[in-house]
Amino acid sequence: MHLYAHPALDIDHLAIDFAGTRPAVKDISLRVDRAQILALVGETGSGKTMTAHAIIGLLPPTATATGSIRVDGVEVLREVEVVREVEVVRGVEVVRGVETSDPEVRQRCSPTSAASALLLRDPRSTLDPRHTIGAQLGEVLRAHRKTPRRDRRARALDLLDLVDFPDPQRYVDAYPHQLTAGDRQRAAIALAMATEPALLVADEPTATLDIGEQAALLALLRRLRDRTDVGILLITHDLGVVADVADRAVVVRGGQVVERAGVFEWFARPNAPYAKQLHAITPKLPAAMYGEDPLPELRTPILEVNHLHVAAAAGFGSDRRAAGAIPALRDVSLRIGPGSVLGVVGESGSGKSVLGRVVAGLTPVGLGRITFAGIDPDSLDRPGRRELRRRTALLPQDPATTLDPRLTVAESVAEPLLLWGEDGAVAKARVAEMLDAVGVGGRDADKRPGELTDGHRQRIALARALVLAPDLIVTDDPTRGLDVSVQASFLRLFTELRHRLGFAALYSAHDIAVVAQIADDVVILRRGRVVESGPARRVLTVPVEDYTQRLVDTVPYPDPVVQRDRHVAESGSPWV
Template sequence: MTNAERSAAAEPILELRDLGVTFTTETGEVPAVRGVTLQVRPGETLALVGESGSGKSTVALASIGLLPGNARATGGASVDGEDVVGATESDLARLRGSTVSMVFQEPATALDPLTRVGAQIAEVITNHRDVPAKEAAAAAVDLLRRVGIPDPERRASAFPFELSGGQRQRVVIAMAIANDPKVLIADEPTTALDVTVQAEILDLLRDLTVGSGTAVLLVTHNMGVVADFADRVAVMLKGEIVETGTVEDVLLRPTHDYTKRLLAAVPRLTVAEQGSERAGVQESPAPPEPVVDLRDVSVLFGRGSRAVRALDGVSLVVRPGETVGLVGESGSGKSTAARVALGLITPSEGAVHLFGADLHKTRRRDRRAMRSGIGVVLQDPVASLDARMTVAECIAEPLRVHRGRMSARERASRVGEILERVRLPRSFAQRAPRELSGGQRQRVSLARALVLDPRLLVADEPTSALDVSVQETVLEVITELQDELGFACLFVSHDLAVVQQFAERVVVMRLGRIEEQGSTRTTLMHPETDYTSRLLAAVPVADPVRQRQRRAQRLAAAAGGSDAVA
């Protein structure tokens, strides 16, 4: 009997029966989840997918009894035969961390910044098992070793801020598996990670759960991750399950129209057929003068022997009307390069030319005028929009700073106009950011970035936190406005499929240097360096059959094989 057959024959370890969740708000009761019935068996991974607001994270929180105080759950939810809905807090505390554990999306908020990581793992152990502190500390070091943290004895004494994003997520996973739980709930565990670290984390979770009998409920909007990791899929829409099935059936043979639309919105990474050749360089007319021009730029943080070289001899240009994708792993220097282009970081060496002028040789008054020609969209619209302001006030702020002579009526008219350009109704102007969805908030951020008709838009991971259909809408809006307004765009991202779809040229960065650059199609379909090839190999695709082949080839290449990844 295969693992899949054994899992199918086993009794469910996590079971939801007609689960409903209602939130009590100032305007009344709002149903978030309705009639959800799901089962996850030992050794099985069930992926819960859907757009933001579909209810998938609420289902995950209800499964572990972590709903907020204004939420009311009905129906049934049980873990290893023990009821969760209606359970006392002491019963839930006993279940959490021992029978069921959770891996959250953002490890920075899941970890205590003031406590060493070894002590945090040891605390999870001693909360559920009567073991001496010394034994728990040794177990914490062993767990760090199991999750692939280098030099675990030393890292156990580190604080979370001293670790990379991928290492922090490994610490969170170590805490989640510390007591050998029967159920692991993973809520967007790889969303904030670059593609190579994402692949490592998925490999780690697979190694830790396959053969152990651990059931996994995976909440994600990344269909490539679903194809790579899940056995079955449940699709949610407006709080209800609209389709379930094996990963092959749902991703390759969807039956519900919503599932089909969701999959159609997934950006597809196109790679070259094996044996095909890189096209020759075609002659093109003389390009226009760059909007931004980085010339042999280096950036050092710190001094003396402790100095870190974040950028090393970086040269790149972005011309009017074009989009340049800046890609690479976390720590590659891509966000630092974007901040240099914005004038937020002064290079240690080299020059930055903005709109034809040397930014750091320009008078302060003129430099402010130059910066009014730049719009910025950041990854997290919640953090970048002031919660105390209305949408209109957020968008109008650049107008007040740089267009002081505009009347209140002119500002209001301009705000309404730019809202319509980003496909939002003018009535949204009086709403608060918290009243909008993630995609709507990101379009408000885009409206604010473009309200001054900038010549350059710098977008730093603007879609990584969005589900695929909302991501598609945001990218369509940027493309439409770029065609209309002609601004240049520096697009920083770790999603190579999005970059391939959206950018004309791509710059691949590694350890503060440019690894290679060129047209997006040529560079990503026919990479010249092993590093770019490894980045492409780590991108999961939304086809479970093809993804299994890619994963096997990637692991073989990492072990010393030479097969190319198709």
């Protein structure tokens, strides 16, 4: 056991204000000890990210911050005159704040003792695509640790080994685009740990990862805590992640702390009404359902896929031959009944996105056959295929990339109708109907996407998808990255509209608990093949195949007792 003179982070009555607006942070106090993971839990607008920016020194010039933030015993936020040095090395931000009158503190904050590091949600904003991972690690070591050139590669290999790269010699010369999403996030952690920080601020680090990569990253954070004694401030809204890795939890809402407790106590007995609400709406896998699968429906399915085979797109450079070796989809068969939801679950590279693109008509069919409501598109002429395509809509993962930022909400929803030649007055009435159905109307109709929240933009994308009254909607993880309450609200809306309008859905997602909540049936994909299929509740609670069982077991359950039991069963230790 190591003894430290100061905690990794100590925040006392932090308040952040912008002139003429509601305070971003009203009153937040918290403490992160060395070798401790503290989860900062809250939804968008609660002040989590703004607190992280204050710790790292990234507040905009217009912000006024009061209170105290001490990182490894050093004050980094003062109302009096402070000399603040912020170094940015390829996206890795390290802040050190020192009082001009205290030479001892100034010495402690020299470039060889970086106090804190930031791990962002998307590692692509941290890693430079022009340089290898080893070169970027070497630059951080040169700038912050003054490591001699001859020693940088060896230290870079040590850092890659620290973050569990299986072959550091191979990955040290790789470029970011050659890595998987999980490997890129591990490389970003290696960059952060290169400064040997006392505090690691992790802002939603698992948000862009699939379920397998998420489990591996959470295990890595636990090991880093134990191996290096780094204190970790984990910013998240995922209670499963909190239950899996956190030692303590602090819940914030509206810029102030509403509850704080040890993680076991908080999950067992939440006190604040807001905390109880978060626990109630968090998606969970349902109780196990045993018995035989029900007989298939006799009605003509809306979508039927038979023995579909799609070749993978060729990769770049040295990856070209490997990418073409394994097909994206191999002998995939499935069916979706009228008004039902088929969930598609799998890790990155399993073929979920390719399947969705083929069904939506964005990727050509290789071998096999697809029919819509019993109609083979290949048997139709061009006008017939175009009319059939109108019966399928696409709901993307990130509406910010699909909604034209120049168009108003009403114009974005009306665009598909006008492209299909609908009369302007009819289109206007239909748009008003759909915006009212998704709960985005009134003044919001004249706003542009950039003026709205993520949840509202996703509702607009849903209205746009439904405006042509399709029989089938193909979704690509539409709730990924949304706050837990926004996600719950969107799923309720999706289910209500499905029952009211009668459309079916092919619902691809990484979050198995969400799929279990919304899908009637499920298909498990692995490397382009169907591993298992059947009723969602049976497959996701009593799976037949070992791979499905392993996939389900990686889902963080929002209960720390369950998570510790899982760790014990897997490794013999509750902390690995």
